Amino acid sequence: MIITIDVPLGGGRSYPVLVGAEAVAGLAAILPKSAKRVAVVTQASIPIDPSTWALGREARTFHIGEGEPHKTLSTIETLCSAWSRWGMSRNDVVVAVGGGLVTDVGGFAAACYHRGIAVIHVPTTLLGMIDAAIGGKTAVNLPEGKNLVGAYWQPTGVVCDTTFLTTLPAAELRSGWGELVKYHFLEPTVQALAGHLLPVDGPAVAPLDDAQPEDVQIARCVALKAAVVAADERESGLRACLNYGHTLAHALEIATGFELRHGEAVAIGLIYAAELGFETGRISAERVAEHRDILGARDLPMRPPPGLDRSELITLMGRDKKALDGITFVLDGPHGIETVTGVAGLAMEAALSRM
Numbered sequence: 001m002i003i004t005i006d007v008p009l010g011g012g013r014s015y016p017v018l019v020g021a022e023a024v025a026g027l028a029a030i031l032p033k034s035a036k037r038v039a040v041v042t043q044a045s046i047p048i049d050p051s052t053w054a055l056g057r058e059a060r061t062f063h064i065g066e067g068e069p070h071k072t073l074s075t076i077e078t079l080c081s082a083w084s085r086w087g088m089s090r091n092d093v094v095v096a097v098g099g100g101l102v103t104d105v106g107g108f109a110a111a112c113y114h115r116g117i118a119v120i121h122v123p124t125t126l127l128g129m130i131d132a133a134i135g136g137k138t139a140v141n142l143p144e145g146k147n148l149v150g151a152y153w154q155p156t157g158v159v160c161d162t163t164f165l166t167t168l169p170a171a172e173l174r175s176g177w178g179e180l181v182k183y184h185f186l187e188p189t190v191q192a193l194a195g196h197l198l199p200v201d202g203p204a205v206a207p208l209d210d211a212q213p214e215d216v217q218i219a220r221c222v223a224l225k226a227a228v229v230a231a232d233e234r235e236s237g238l239r240a241c242l243n244y245g246h247t248l249a250h251a252l253e254i255a256t257g258f259e260l261r262h263g264e265a266v267a268i269g270l271i272y273a274a275e276l277g278f279e280t281g282r283i284s285a286e287r288v289a290e291h292r293d294i295l296g297a298r299d300l301p302m303r304p305p306p307g308l309d310r311s312e313l314i315t316l317m318g319r320d321k322k323a324l325d326g327i328t329f330v331l332d333g334p335h336g337i338e339t340v341t342g343v344a345g346l347a348m349e350a351a352l353s354r355m
């Protein structure tokens with residue numbers, strides 16, 4: 001069964017996200033009719049061969065490097081130059097096949113080339129399927145920081161073929177679970193604030209309902225993110241709730257030189273956000289314990305790696321680009337998950353100690 005979720009974009013526009021085993025069979029049908037060429041952006045180590053897909057157009061594969069050091073403007077320039085030499089026009093299409101790194105780079109290159117050409121994301125990691133490929137945020141890193149240059153560039157469609165997850169290394173799959181657990185805590189907030197927008201096909205299930213097949217759980221997360229993005233395409237308000245657990249996560253990624261995977265950092269960040277919620281009197285000890293139980297059951301890390309300097313983490317959290325007014329966090333509380341400004345340094349330190 002292929003589940004289709006339409007992500008509304010405003011102005012009556014939307015794009016489909018196909019989720020399920022062999023969903024890639026639906027890719028050709030969502031390629032723009034105007035496209036004569038398909039530029040597939042992927043990585044050499046991803047064991048998926050797009051040349052076997054019946055795309056019905058001239059297709060070429062462009063490999064990019066692995067790891068955050070390759071998520072750069074220089075990679076964007078290399079891709080755009082290669083497309084130009086091939087004769088890609090503004091009517092052609094990019095298909096980004098990979099994890100969040102590939103969809104971020106492929107999406108941003110598509111946003112820039114000829115001032116913007118169509119892109120379809122084919123995420124091949126769990127994190128990509130439930131998060132990075134949905135919502136239209138694309139970016140590359142600068143030496144000064146992560147994701148500092150980018151664009152909002154909505155895809156023409158997204159194809160989450162769950163058979164691709166069978167080759168994903170266990171650590172990458174676990175990283176995706178870090179984000180999936182975030183959706184578990186976010187769901188009631190999204191239901192309350194944007195529930196009427198939830199365009200989910202099939203049963204409305206909890207993201208962490210293990211009785212459900214994997215593709216239904218993935219589709220549920222896609223639908224939750226779609227609802228938030230639809231309500232707040234440019235991150236002016238509600239969308240910030242997607243950053244639950246991310247303030248410490250970003251600081252940890254920087255402090256460890258990206259040795260921690262994104263979803264692992266988010267898992268630790270979720271525990272920190274819970275402890276901070278407790279320190280600021282917003283949630284109970286039982287709610288903190290719930291965070292620990294759920295993340296622990298999935299074998300996710302729950303405290304910062306040893307040897308990190310606490311004051312450096314606090315400084316980095318203050319510099320997080322999502323900080324709006326003093327130190328801003330996204331915290332759980334009586335009204336659900338929301339942005340909280342002006343969190344005191346003492347509470348931040350106390351929460352770190354509790355980890």
Ligand SMILES: NC(=O)c1ccc[n+]([C@@H]2O[C@H](COP(=O)([O-])OP(=O)(O)OC[C@H]3O[C@@H](n4cnc5c(N)ncnc54)[C@H](O)[C@@H]3O)[C@@H](O)[C@H]2O)c1
Pocket residue numbers: 043045046047066067071098099100101102104124125126127128131132133134135136137138139147164165166167168169172175261262263
């Ligand atoms: N745009 C957004 O909204 C958004 C949201 C979250 C994260 N991100 C970005 O996503 C990136 C992290 O994404 P990620 O966790 O998917 O990591 P990744 O893209 O770096 O992929 C992790 C590793 O898995 C390999 N891989 C991918 N698919 C595979 C498969 N099916 N089989 C075997 N190996 C496979 C890759 O080659 C890579 O080595 C970060 O750069 C982060 O900033 C973006």
